[in-house]
Amino acid sequence: MSRDASELARRLAREAEAVCRHYLSNGRRAGRYWLVGDVHNTPGRSMFVRLHESSKGPAGKWTDAATGEHGDLLDIIRECRGLQDFHEVADEARRFLKLPRSEPQFALKPIRPGVVAGSQETARRLFAISSSIEGTVVETYLQRRGIGQIHHGGSLRFHPRCYYRPDQHLPTETWPAMIASVTDLDGRITGVHRTWLDPDGFDRTRLGKAPIDTPRRAMGDLLGNAVRFGVVEDVLAAGEGLETILSLRYVLPTLPMAAALSANHLGAMLLPSGLRRLYIARDDDAAGDAVQEALTQRAEAVGVEVIPLSPRLGDFNEDLHTFGHKALRAALRLQLVREDVVRFLHSSSVAAE
Secondary structure, three states, rough: OOHHHHHHHHHHHHHHHHHHHHHOOEEEEEEEEEEOEEEEEOOOEEEEEEEEOOEOOOOEEEEOOOOOOOOOOOHHHHHHHHOOOHHHHHHHHHHHHHOOOOOOOOOOOEEEEOOOOOHHHHHHHHHHOOOOOOHHHHHHHHHHHHOOOOOOOOOOOEEEEEEOOOOOOOOOOOEEEEEEEOOOOOEEEEEEEEEEEEEOOOOOOOEEEEEOOEEEEEEEOOOOOOOOOOOOOEEEEEOOOOOHHHHHHOOHHHHOOOOOOOHHHOOOOOOOOOOOEEEEEEOOOOOHHHHHHHHHHHHHOOOOOOEEEEEOOOOOOHHHEEEEHHHHHHHHHOOHHHHHHHHHHHHHHHHHO
């Protein structure tokens, strides 16, 4: 994205709710999100726009759980108004912001259909050259987030100097990073997720992530795939973030799990054959509501029983960090199917304590 587009996107993000009320008038506010049917202002609730910056990402970013499409407020203006090139979009954005018109020279990229740029081969190479997390800042980062035992089964690795480029106009930096392998249903690596970490300690405002604008990025083929923990037989728990799933794995280390890495990817995650029951470890927000509904419909259509797992706070890592291992264990006992309590919770008591 050009500098002009980036600046317009930032200005629009500061007025995210006003933008939504104007261009997505058939929607409504729900907590920290604006819900609407789609980017064309159709009534409904499958698309959600983040109204304020949070740990989940910047304001103005949106996702359509039904299609996997996502973008920013400039994309909303383009699609809602049926505009073709950046000049038209920028003029409309400037009109809304009451800014003078200009003559940008770069075209907007098309809406990304849920796939982050970067080749599968590059992702596989990065994962291959990374090393064990034991004794590294990755282990420290996760433990300080309350995950006392990290049952990752080889899906996480550590890179001491992982490249990070703020944007195309700035030089490349290097930071230590947690590298997670994204795999398909056959176990082939299709991408990686990188979490850049602060080597100097745990800053509560950043929760241990590096002091950079976007400390989480993924590359490769993500749509339908996930970071997987354990081998699925007939039961699976799936959620958005790595920390959410690793928090559940701390309590249920023998239950197979998958982290889809974002709300829209969770809604589009492919389900393994032979799956009988799916636990959806939803986040407690409007995006979690929409994704749970979309994934439940897909799963039940192929005969899979769906059980939602709901946190007391924003997500299960927040629950674990705030209330502790025993409290999370007690809360999950009430939400699991009885046979899974015996199968996964009782059998894991020694390993998890």
